[in-house]
Amino acid sequence: MRIEMPKGARFIIGRILQEGYDAYLVGGSIRDVLLGKNPKDYDIATSATPESIIGMFEKTVPIGIKHGTVEVVTDDGCFDVTTFRSEEGYINKRYPENVRFIEDLIEDLRRRDITINALAYNDEKGLIDPFGGFNDLNHRLIRAVGHPVERFKEDALRILRAVRLATTLDFNIEESTLLGIIEEMDGLVYISVERIREEISNILMSENPGRGMRMLFELGLIKYVLPELLPLASFNQFNRYHDKDVLGHTLEVLDRCPRNLHVRLAALFHDSGKPRCFTIDKDGVGHFYGHEKESASIARDVLQRLKYDNRTIHLVDKLISLHMVPSEMKNEVKLKKFAVNMGIANIPLFLGLKKADHGGKPDIGGIHASKLIEFEKRLNEILERNDPLELKDLAVNGDDLKSIGIKDGRLIGKLLGILLENVLETPGLNTRERLLEIAAREAENDNRGN
Template sequence: MEISLPKGVRQIIRELNEHGYEAYVVGGSIRDALIGLTPKDYDITTSATPEEVMGIFRKTVPTGIKHGTIQVITADGMYDVTTYRSEGDYVQFRYPTNVIFIDDLVEDLRRRDITINAMAYNTEKGIIDPFNGTEDIRQRLIRAVGNPIERFKEDALRILRAVRLATTLNFNLEASTLQAIVETMDGLRFISVERIREELNGILLSDNPSRGISMLFHLGIMKLVLPEIMPMAMFNQHNPHHDKDVLHHTLEVLENTPKALDLRLAALLHDTGKPTAFTVDDHGIGHFYGHEKHSARIAREILQRLKYDNHTTDTVTTLIAHHMVSLDMKNEVKIKRFILSVGKENVAALLDLKTADHVGKPDSSGAKLYEISAFRHRIQKILDRGDPLVIKDLAVNGQDIMNLGLREGRQVGEILKSLLDHVLKDPSLNEKYTLLNLAQKELLHDK
């Protein structure tokens, strides 16, 4: 089988070959090409040492020279070129104590994690597949290279990579590989939260995120990844509006959200507060009053622990905190205040979350979907009109208010908020002269 390679990749392999060295494309790009996916990047492996690679190519960057990786710059892009290597013993379930450069491709492939990632290719030799990765692709299996327990003890992050690949490719975990994951998962305690976060993101942004989250629960891994959401599992809601436990409802919501990280995180975490908020009335019906506030708090703790950026954390918690908003809201001033509290940039995502949340319930009739659509239309009508919604939309600013004789910043802010309240009720007031007159009256009243 011939695999199409970018011009820069072909150039690098050709020049290394002309200087007497072996060179192949390796890893995920070969896997993706064989599956029929477009590779995201191309890594090259070679028998040349890092110093020899830098001697051959004019434009290089020693990005990871300690581990044998040199970045080669070509006319059509930059590509990592890594020397064949073997690795010494691993420490802390992640890092090899030393790296040894070798000249044997098969030994280099032997150190890799999953068989479908342990293949190499060049146009002259074709596919080099010593661990039957092509057969595992045909069988749709995720199988560790060699002894799976050894592979996962070397680097526990490979456990999450295996789950992510099984999720994104819709493959199954091979039996011995699955068993090894269960036996070695405690090694994940040594993995940085940043690495765990990136693998979680990969699962959430797949075409079938609920399958990946389910696997983390069923394998017992979730207690090491997101222990805060464990109480959702098998939590019976005892409510006629919910025919699933909290976890299975969450999985259905997750599956019905668009592929955006903020939204998928909000879907995963939107009901984490239900076990905390749960009460039962005199008729044996379960209720979750205020669970959205508990959920937003738990979500913020999770996102901060996993070191998500502030924007992501704030967006996700905002979506969760408002996901129970009433759809009956028709008063435009209330709708404007709602938009202000959520943020114009988050309104569409919140309504997408509301839609997915409804689809995940037994009563998924068109009536509720119509309500969501109508609410979306009322909001969009306001946005399309361009009505002032935030302080920066006002025809005056803080300096204008200070020019009236104020010095205290807090009072300036209070007046601006008051002016915005006037403008939310009547957009025609948003003229500089009118607002300054209103501000002057506020000042006189305060005196």
């Protein structure tokens, strides 16, 4: 079996072997190649010490020298080269207290998390697979290396990685590994929010985000990573427009969303406020008045806790807050104001969420779908006409109003708002001459009123 690798990686391995050391391609890159995927990066493991690696190559960067990692710069890119090591005495279920450099590849692979990541390869010795990772690849299984409880006790982040790999690869988690996850899940309290955020984002951006989130619920992990979503589980909506509980609907919407992190985060939280807003009328029908605002509030709190960037928090907030905008809206002025509020560039994201949300509900006769098609058509017609939509689109500004004698800053702001309302209603008014006429008239009326 020959595994293709970049020229830079083959050059590095060849050079290290020439110097009398062992060197192999290791980990996820081998897994991905065997699965017919394009690896994101290629890692190399070696018996050579970091100092030896630095001496062998012209350009190196000691990016993790404490743990034996040196980045080697080649004409074909940069590659991480790490000395074989063993780890002992893990602190806070995450960080090894002692790292010892060794010369044994098998012992180095033994410390890794999942069998399909504990593979090594070079052209001389072929595939090195001491823990059955190749067989697990063929059987689409996620299996811990060695004893699962020990692996997860050492590093609780491996629990989320196992779920993420099962999600992104569409694999199953082997039984003893599942039991190890359940036994050691309390260790997740030691994992940083940044690491949790990264794993959640990776799950959401997979081809099976709903499956990944359901696994977090079914294994009981959700209480450690997204406890705010716990109330969604088995929450009956008691409404004929919903044939699933809130969680079931949420996961279906998630799977229907375009592959965009902002949209998928919005989908995950878009109904999170429903349990707090639930009321039931005299006929036994459930209602969730104002749930979009409550859901947006929950999403903001969670995304801030997980330290997402401000742009992501703001956009997800906006998508959730506006996801209940009625598809029946036909008034052009209201449509224009909605487009500005959502942000012109974000309209496709909004429509992606809206379509996924409607797709996750019963649609007898295709009524929802047809309304959405018309809604999107109306929005696109407005945007394609390039109508003025915001103050910056007006043919005049504050300086123009000052030029006709209007000096009061408060009045200038008021008049610009009035001019925009006129232009939203009648785009043809957006000329300097017409707008100054309207402004002068409105200013005179304002003076009379005072």
